[in-house]
Amino acid sequence: MRQIAWTTDLAVGIEEVDLDHQRLVSCLNDVFQATQSANADKPSTTLHDALNALRQQSKEHFAHEEGVMRRIAYPALAHHRILHEDLMTALNVLIDQFDQNAKNTLSSDTMQSLEVWLLHHIEYEDKKIGAHTGATA
Numbered sequence: 674m675r676q677i678a679w680t681t682d683l684a685v686g687i688e689e690v691d692l693d694h695q696r697l698v699s700c701l702n703d704v705f706q707a708t709q710s711a712n713a714d715k716p717s718t719t720l721h722d723a724l725n726a727l728r729q730q731s732k733e734h735f736a737h738e739e740g741v742m743r744r745i746a747y748p749a750l751a752h753h754r755i756l757h758e759d760l761m762t763a764l765n766v767l768i769d770q771f772d773q774n775a776k777n778t779l780s781s782d783t784m785q786s787l788e789v790w791l792l793h794h795i796e797y798e799d800k801k802i803g804a805h806t807g808a809t810a
């Protein structure tokens with residue numbers, strides 16, 4: 674089964690942000706776990722709920738992280754907010770597709786894209802916030 678292991682490679686060096694990211698990784702792992710119990714014959718409430726939990730946690734995290742950026746006067750806040758909006762749009766599209774799909778499960782391509790969706794943003798964008806505070810080398 675696909676699972677993401679949290680490693681220090683994903684740390685941005687701001688504790689409250691890293692804790693949020695660990696929660697998001699955990700939500701995503703719950704989604705992957707829920708695909709195990711899903712099958713074509715019965716709707717997967719568990720998977721539906723796990724996707725919605727990921728969406729809710731993402732929304733809260735993005736708002737929290739934008740607050741952190743404001744607090745530290747992060748210069749690229751406006752751009753970063755747009756990236757968050759794009760991430761929420763992509764997640765909403767994916768969840769809508771899932772809800773309309775009779776298969777009630779996620780393809781491995783979709784799971785891969787969810788993993789990239791989260792990890793790429795943390796590794797390439799959120800780390801810049803930590804670098805701005807001087808928290809990371």
Ligand SMILES: [Fe+2]
Pocket residue numbers: 738753757794798799
């Ligand atoms: Fe971010």
Ligand SMILES: [Fe+2]
Pocket residue numbers: 690694734738795799
């Ligand atoms: Fe983040």
